[in-house]
Amino acid sequence: MAKRNVAIIGCGQTKHSSRRRDVNLAELVSEAVYNALEDAQTHLGEVDAFIVGNMQGFGGVAQPEQWLGDWIGAPGKPVLRIATGGTTGGSVGQAAYYAVASGLYDVVVAVAWEKHSDSKEPGATMGLTHVGFANFCHAFGHGLSLRNLLATSAVGAAAGVAVYQARFYMHRSGCRIEHFDMVAAKSRRNAAKNKYAHLQWPNCTPEDIAKTELIAYPFRYGHICPASDGASAIVVAREEIALKKAKQPAWFKGVAAYTDEENQLQSESFGGVGVLDPSEQMGCRVSAMRVYEMAGIKDPKQEIDVAEIYQPFPSQELIFAERLGLFDDGTAWQALERGETDIDGRIPLDPSGGVNATNAIGSSALQRILEAALQVMGKAEEHQVPKKVRNALAHGWGGVTNFVTVTLLGDTPAQRR
């Protein structure tokens, strides 16, 4: 079947910080939407539909788009709410692609956000503990064995999963904690060049990060992402409109979100057989293969120019770069040592600073797509990579490390006439 060419024609995001006290949730979201519409030279009347998403428990508002739809001009238009945990933003961006590619709509705005500071409890950490714990309580009511409590609670907060994952990766690849210092320092330095980023630290060195205290081995305080308030939005359009509106649209060349085994920590009684190594990430491998197949990419190591990887924890930049086929198994940390992943390196990873520097959870994975689009469009300003970007890869992970979204953007449409 002939597929429709679809492109991103405008990007908008908000300044991220721990507390955006100057705006309420609705104002925060509309800030991103109107920035994107302005960038796309598009007015609200031309928008056919909205795709929205966040993690609704974190802000404490259920179905927030029903209330704040009025602020973004949604009334009278289709609004589809997508939420898949950490990958929410990626899923929202991909849904915008499908909405336009299906031929139902011509111009779609995708917007995702998180306002952690609205929550009384330390939103992300407590909220994520509910992932496993609430399900455990529910399942316990139906006779689930008590022995699973430990495993499901451990699944809970993101750091709980990430330390296991990092240890597995270190064991497998020979990477050391010093390499995580290097990734975190690189993220802080890159973020200093990105005016929207949260944790900015110009000239940050791995030694600076190494001085921070150890939270849970192998992670130091300096390794871990912040909890940010922020929103990001993209305007997605079909080919004819994209060519008219944008000098260089960022074309969707491949989208995939293959789900992995949910049982990442071998708890009994939950579905599946239990993945032994949570850094294995079969879902990410399969998604990347599918995306390269859709885009006709033979050798990702050569053809991908820049990648935005979802790395709230520094180990994940290395793990997922390998799983996305950008490096051989267990070698990403060596490339890091050689400076290949720096902003001016052979294959820059997270030139925006990534999730490690800015994490408004629902929005983070959409921000990866947005930042990849900025690189393709040449609009990344100070953190624009110093080379021609033909293919930019955007990644997201979430759930209990079992969800993944992979999106490939390019400077030419996937289907040639």
Next chain:
Amino acid sequence: MAGRVALIGYAQSYHRENMQKTREDMVFEVVREAFLEAGIRREDVDTVVSASTDFLDGRTISNVFLSMANGAFLKDESKVEEDGAFALLYAFMRIRAGTHDIALVSAHTQTSTFNPHQVSFYTLDPLFDRQIGILNDIAASALQARIYMNRACVSEEHIAMVALKNLRNAASNPYAHRRMPDVSLEEIMGSKPYYDPIRELTMSPRSDGACAVVLASEEKAYEYTDAPVWIEGVGCCQDGYLRDRSLERLDSLKIAADKAYEMAGVKDPYAELDVVEVTERFAHEELLFYEALGLCRPGKAKVLIEEGVTELGGALPVNPSGGALGADPICATGLIRVVEAAKQIRGEAERHQIPEVRKALAHGQFGICAQKNVVFILGG
């Protein structure tokens, strides 16, 4: 692009007040049944779209432990955080985009876990209405009912007649949760009042339930079935926030329905549709739907119910399955309407079958006072 998309299989659970099952078991069973009914194996599925919400499930990332139950291992998966009918729309988009051929849509809610009316309170404007604390979905719907009753000269009896029709229909639907074959108008009008004029039997019950649908592209559909049910039109629309919209009409449903009619080439819905399945969380909503769907002129909805036009044996039966008044597992309810409409087309509805159904309409909604609506036109 623009290829047709068909329903090739579906299943729903026997909805109950408390299913006494984990969500995983409940979803697994309907998904397995839908696969069997469609004659496909898990390996044949390209993409999975589920529907559930974090608040209604009472946990963060409501689909995270359901990947296996949905058969989504190493499948392209996503979740729509509202009614399953919106998930069906998303799966429809994915197939039309030409990237996938066979999609599974699943939706569930266990209202026995967490009170859905409490959740509706959390959907209100957090800066104003929530602080005042007098509204929830029932209170807001009561206001809507009164506004509509005043505009269209509708009495409480008319609303009770809608409930009577749907509850009687539900009694012949084995999947429905509220089974009252001998219910009378007096019983409905004498049932427990919540917010005037909403009574226990003029609002939907709290149910546990799940529903699953298998969709296929035109090329694949005939490989698996001789009787595909085609999605001929779809429309979707969100209204303004509760305080910023006119409650006496359902503008968003009208926009959604017009879009669906246009896509399906339906000029006169009353004449062309053979059966209609709507998600009426409150009995009075069904009257508002008649008007918004263009089944009658503005203000004349009560005539349809007075004259029995929308009854099981009427000229245009609405909710022969009993609708949401029969069972309301929130996120699954809209998808169940689609399944019930498809069953009518295939002639599988048994005791509530309408003879010779060619075109059916199914409607799903989400939000307070039906703020968000999606309309599907199905054809055989």
